[in-house]
Ligand code: SF4
């Protein structure tokens with residue numbers, strides 16, 4: 001039989017590749033932002049307006065999923081694309097096409113809720129930073145830095161390897177069974193205005209839709225699919241020889257190309273608008289630049305043990321003490337201090353310190369005047385801007401205010417925060433009188 005060209009699948013794959021190239025960090029950012037919101041709420045310091053700039057992906061993607069369903073998973077998520085590409089290779093080149101037993105598959109799908117619950121409980125009890133080295137998303141997002149990521153993300157890399165092997169044998173392995181973000185989406189999409197109709201009475205006995213469903217849904221038993229595990233990939237729609245499977249939005253039957261175009265246009269408009277708004281808010285904040293100089297001109301140091309989150313317009317939230325971090329190595333012969341130092345014990349001058357942020361080579365210049373820390377300049381940072389921005393905006397100012405490196409890291413930018421703290425400490429070690 002002549003194989004039918006599935007236009008929507010070609011369109012979807014093209015969109016997935018574009019998102020993979022242009023916005024590969026969407027899933028990482030969305031999940032870390034959800035964790036940040038959770039951290040801030042549990043610590044009682046959540047402020048939507050001041051946090052807006054660091055929560056754009058959540059602000060866009062969660063409402064999009066609530067209203068339109070899981071288009072993000074089917075069309076935009078780089079990790080979903082990674083799973084799809086692995087499945088394509090295994091199916092088309094190695095002719096592997098394993099179908100998991102329906103009952104086993106249904107039971108395993110609850111695992112992602114267990115993963116989500118475990119993350120919530122562990123973050124609640126031990127703090128979210130305890131999980132940072134285990135994130136396969138972070139390992140995936142930083143793969144281009146290999147082999148520099150092997151030390152900070154060894155566990156994450158191992159989990160990524162497991163996921164890769166799983167996705168090779170089972171379509172959307174990670175999305176079906178393990179993704180905690182997918183678990184969140186699965187719950188919130190239940191109220192969406194989008195669904196897939198498939199009246200059983202008009203079905204034949206082929207079960208083609210069921211056999212081709214990316215997420216292994218038992219479609220032959222259903223009259224429609226409304227959110228949950230459906231990722232709006234439209235494979236079922238294109239596969240049905242009777243054209244019995246149709247997308248429906250707000251009770252209107254739609255062409256799948258139109259439905260996906262509406263979802264994509266909504267995302268682009270909403271995401272673009274949110275970034276423009278964030279930029280406008282950013283320009284009203286005085287001290288946000290990538291490389292900062294943070295001067296304390298009058299050298300009036302407050303008492304040493306304070307850690308303040310008082311930078312105007314910044315979205316920092318304290319999550320853990322820097323001394324709890326495992327990112328302590330430094331370069332250029334500097335050794336990161338295991339204990340913090342206080343002021344008035346330094347020789348005047350400018351000193352350089354280097355440490356590892358998420359990536360190696362984070363370098364600072366610390367100026368000492370009158371025995372006090374007067375200025376901190378970050379002269380080099382190789383981390384991803386979205387991750388280091390909050391740390392750069394916040395941590396140097398806090399060190400100067402406290403005249404001590406005993407300050408908190410910034411939630412969502414722990415590696416960069418720790419790198420700055422350790423680099424400053426290394427510089428202060430050279431400045432000791
Ligand atoms: S389930 Fe998770 S990994 Fe899969 S597409 Fe959705 S967000 Fe991405």
Ligand code: SF4
Nearest residue numbers: 213230231233234236
């Ligand atoms: S039900 Fe259809 S649209 Fe939903 S995941 Fe399965 S094949 Fe894709």
